[in-house]
Amino acid sequence: MPWNTSKPSDSVPADVALIERSLLRSFELHRLDPGRGEPPRVLTTTALKDHREPMERFMRIARGGMEALFGQVRDAGYVVLLADTHGVAVDFIGNPLFDQDWRRAGLWLGSCWTEEKEGTCAVALANLEQRAITVHHAEHFRAPNKTLTCSAVPIFAPDGRPLAVLDASAMESPDDRRSQHLVLQMVQSAARMAEDANFLHEFEHHHVLKLARRRDFLEVSADGMVVLDETGRIVAISQSLREQGALVAALGRSVEEVFDYRFEQVADAARQGGYPLAMRHLPTGTQCFALVRPPRRRPSAAPAQASSAMAGADALQAIAGHDPQMQTNVRQALRVLDKGLAILLHGESGSGKEAFAKAMHEASARRARPFVAVNCAAIPETLIESELFGYREGAFTGARTKGARGKIAQAHGGTLFLDEIGDMPQAMQTRLLRVLAEREVTPLGAEQPVAVDVQLICATHRDLRGMVAQGQFRLDLYYRLNSVTLELPALRDRADKGLLIERLLREDGQQLYGRAVAITEAARQLLLRHDWPGNIRQLKNVLRTAMALSGGEAVGPEHLPAEIRGGQPAMLPPERMLSLGGVDAETAVPGAPGGRDALLQALKAHQWNVTETARSLGLCRATVYRHMQRWEIVSPNRLGH
Template structure:
């Protein structure tokens, strides 16, 4: 049924009053009193990062779903909150104005919203009962939380294990539909993604008796070993086959009259087909394709608090740039990243965000070159309903407001139309945004990181970029070197080959290593990642040889012929020796310059001997 974000009575599901009454009784047994002051305790940032790391899989699958949910709820002054199974808030996203108001009761990452700490509330009560529900106004046990109305649904693994909860909270005095149904739909999507991610190496099948449900988060999911042994099934599949929520997953042959192995019955079926079940019913079945292995650029998922350090691999220019960046983090210094296309500017921008005090806030990226000039103003500043032809009902929140308390990354800032540069300058000076068609000025505060492959100084000279904006942006300019200029190529290759896999990384033949080290890499890190990904797919036996590399690598050598025969390990040994010599044999300084631990450096020296 529908609940509303207003002060009028809210229609409830049957049994809701009893559920709230029992929750209030539990709250009293925890020693809470209605008039208690808000519990504003939050975990220290370091401890929160450790807890987030423990729930990394949940966060990875839930965050994009929450972003889309907030986009659907734009204009309703709501926020989406993700909690762990114990009620600890892990991530929050949504309306910047309400996010600020939520600080009054610590509805923020790091706070504990279990019933034991906050009394009856949507998150704690949904976790305690395993029931989706809406808790509004006076239904909260603590008076301090009565300005809230919240919809929450628990998130479960395929075996029924409680993983956390998704909540949407808003102001009880605001009007508008309260989204319990969208919350439940978002949870279904999260559970769907979690199932497929957890069983990525298995044979995963989608099954249903209704074609319109197949291909949606509501479809049944089954996971089998290649020989047909049952591994897992989601709640929808258990309902379809009439199985108990705690029953062991049956084998493929126990469900379908199609042989004992799913590989034989559905070898490459990515489109739905009809399969006869053991129960005599015809089931629509579709097989999910196995995910292709991905080679990521280095440090895609940096260690919390050390994201920039994780980008070090021995190049002194990169190391010096990271040293400068660390000294300005959290000090309201704008950063401009310059360099050729593919040198890792967005990778650095994300690392800067992950190391700032606002790392729990959003990271909002805008490619100024990719948005049509007619739309970029609305995209950045937002707009009110009816501000222009085709404007969405209830308007839209611009990127500048979405980035509040987080990081705004303006990629290709040199391509921003000059007509908007003055408006951006005013926002940066006043820390406030006026959406299109509005007279309201809304505060916003963010870390600004810009990137460009252009020479902004030259653009100022020729009049294509505003000088006042240039001087406002130019707090710290970092030039990222092209890959051909870096001395840590061997270390980068090794790191990228080993990224994103728990199996031993493929080996390089001497000839292949020589070609990789000798290429000038005009596409920089992006080109290198593509070449290694393709070679990794082609090298079935785990050895990458010349035949697995693009032909152009043999036609564009960077090093002189005498140097192309050097092996990858010899290149690493030479880099270590040169670094030690340059630093007078200081092991600690050399390890820092190379971006490795002292123990690893000692092992490298021992191997070289």
């Protein structure tokens, strides 16, 4: 069982690599001057208030941990800072005798420690890399910071989102960076205390299980915490469990399914003082122990509120399932969310790029604002400009009398998801680049630009770098879009295929029949062995059809399609095969018989309803749109939309 491994702390070679990368960014990306003399900027009281207000509740909870840490390091000449995710010191404890010196060094309430302004420094790196780090003396980028030693540790909110950074810094320290090892450990343990206290506070109305592999350690040092709602469903897990990927797949399941322990038994134990429970972690069959922390008050409206705040990050975790690559993706996604960076998702068709983008939006601070998805392959080239940028009345023939807001403006304040970005025409690439650089959009026919603030997430199944090499995709746009690229694994490569199948049978079964639908071992094995060229989309369709055929009873091999049952060669991915008159879509040329005609016929037969057409041809909508674009098929209703 993975949750009892303790997280490695400061590892010098890893630190060195991170620091080197940060130094490069400081020079090349932020174009900072290492010799600049003045200390870090300190915010005005009003500006600082904007940073402190959202952190107030956490600051109160963290204060005890900060003071305990300060008590440990004060005599060695350290100050303790709590910074928010923007690198602003929102709380500070230092020996008042040296106030002038701290202030001069930028170790002060309201000081800004970001890589963009200070270059390499510990608070910025802990925020960016989401790991504990020491930046010692000359490892700092700017000259005035080179006498400092700073050890910083990120702190996470109960839903796994970055929340703050705790830092201990000194103006004088031995040259050997190893002298800071213990300090970093102290900061780590204070950060974990604050994080756990915040977690327990957030879920004070819930039953919380403190888990440990060894009973003797349960009271003093649990390995992690699991939160149950009033029905015994697992609704949250603590950061220590998240970091190890442990129990992420348990989110949303009942305590009985995961720990072989009925919720009534847990509630009973809570009423009787929460004595240690001996449980079994069913997925691995390992024994573990739990102490129950009873809910502080009777659950009221609070649980629902807490669950909805958790829902976003948990949806992201649920999509990641138990696959290590997807777990890494979630960790990276949570790191970069709300940092104003564009994110690129790369993966085969049907691998869940849009689902991941939506979950990222839900997990972001923008979740209450719109999520607008645009499939660049789906819009004919002639219409993409007005669709994205909008237009004023009378901007072109066929334009609506009142004009239209483009998708970019519709996403203002929220997230813009550009699917199939590799299919965006070059002229549009240029315009998009300008929008990203200037953060404003000028609708067709308009003179005044409109300011837009969007989180951009793009997706593609193509090799954008290769497209750049062939001059099909703009290099500068490529750089802008891929500050972070997340690789979504194909279904055949996912380590958690079995669990995913179970989950889909449970969720879709619930929808179709009001309960989870079972599957025979023989059918499960066939599904596990299949190649899944259409990825999760294909798996979902196969399971839905199988459930319909089985009438909600256990799905057996007889309910699966022939190519899965008979071990026949798997279908080629939709990109490589289009069953339209046997024409290979990639090699088909506009006007080729069969492909274009067959698609046209299918579209007409379904009154130009692309979803229906796609379903009838066994393709995803994006592929149908791609072929419509390739073969220049435009829906007669298009301009009326």
